Amino acid sequence: LSPIVGNIIATSGWRFAFVVLAVICLVGSLPIAVIFFRSHPSDKGLQPYGAELTEDEIKAIESKGKKKVVQADPEVTVAIGWKVMKKSAAFWLLALGFMLVGAINAMIVVNTISNMTSVVMNGETIVTGGHDIAWASTVLSAELVLVVFCKVALGSMYDRLGLIPSSIIGAFTCFAANFFMIFNTTDWGPILGAVFFAFGTCVCTVGPSVMMTKEFGRLDIGRATSIMVAVQSVGGIMGAIVSGQAFDAALSFTPAWIFGMVISIITGVCMVASVKLARKLVAKQIAAGAPRVDEEGKIVEGSVATA
Structure with a gap:
């Protein structure tokens, strides 16, 4: 819709463009959600996104001549829940990582066109x-x-490579995107920046639900993931403000991109540390005799999770 919206803004103004987008959201999105939304995938005979394959399913896939199925970092099946998560450093380190990713995302999204062209001030x-x-x-x-x-591609990396390698790759692409944005007077700088950011921005959308379920399981996943997305949005607000102030002070976006490179490194460190601490948390819950949860996050009564 970007080219369409751009044309509407040019011909009819941004106010009319917002009305058009609002109508599209209302007419296009709301009825679909109302008609097709279900509380649980099992209501439609489906499994949750990211659900682990059974041994029979893996054999069936491999028997068709496809490559060997590899599932790195299996989903956590022990009951952890919000009461435990909110007290763990693993959860808040992950939240900090996604907040910083949100800041990077906002800085680049808001300023991409201006960085390539000019600014009227x-x-x-x-x-x-x-x-x-x-x-x-x-x-x-x-x-x-x-x-x-x-x-x-990012979803496949989470499945095949695991959380730590995927987090490192995600942080690297954010770093590279900011780095190449500095060379905005060249043709190759913005193009390479766009290529790396196309991957880096997916960390914001694909990352929260995948990392949450693979670190903490599905118990109370709705509440925990919504908090993760909320802090990511806070980061977006901060990133947009900081990048704007940086430009006002330097009349250049370069300071903002340098800042983005720094927080990209911090993002990677936070996410890797979160994964390692979460593994210890899971082991601790198993040792304490916590029950098992099914693929939809429901506690299996009378069960005890095992490693």
């Missing part, structure tokens, strides 16, 4: 990248198309 045009709007819009549109494939 107090009636004066400040040339940043010097590219025209048409070229910058093409780069942005290509990035949004690439995001579709990157979402699938």
Whole structure:
């Protein structure tokens, strides 16, 4: 919708464009949610996203001549729940990591076009990248198309490589995106920045639910994930404000991109540390005799989780 919205803004103004988007959301999204939404995947004969394959399912897939099925970091099946999570350093380190990812995401999303073109400030045009709007819009549109494939790629990495390698890769792509954004006067800088950010931004959308279930299981996953997304949004607000203030002070986006590189490293450290601490938390809950949870996060009565 980006090119369409851009044309509407150019011809009819941003207010009308927001009305059009509101109507699309109301007419397109709300009826679908009302008609098809169910509380549990089993209500529709399905399994939850990320549910572990059984041995029979793995054999069936492999018998069809496909590659060997590898499931790294199996989903946690011990009951942990919000009462335990909220007291654990693993949860809040992960929250900090996603807050910083949210900040990076907002800084790049809000300033991508301006970084490639120019900024009008107090009636004066400040040339940043010097590219025209048409070229910058093409780069942005290509990035949004690439995001579709990157979402699938990141999900596959979480499944096949595990949480720690995937977190490191995600942090690296965020770092690289910020790094290449510095070279905004070249053609290759914005293009490479867009390529790496197409993957890095997927950490915001794919990451929370996958990392939460693989670190803490599905018990109280709705509440915990909503908090994770909320702190990510707080990071987005902070990132947008900080990047704007940085530009006002330096009349350049370079300080914002350097800041983004720094917090990308911190993001990776937080997420890796969270995974390691979560594994210890899971082992502790198993040792304490905590019950097992099924694929939908319901406690299996009378059960005791095992390693």
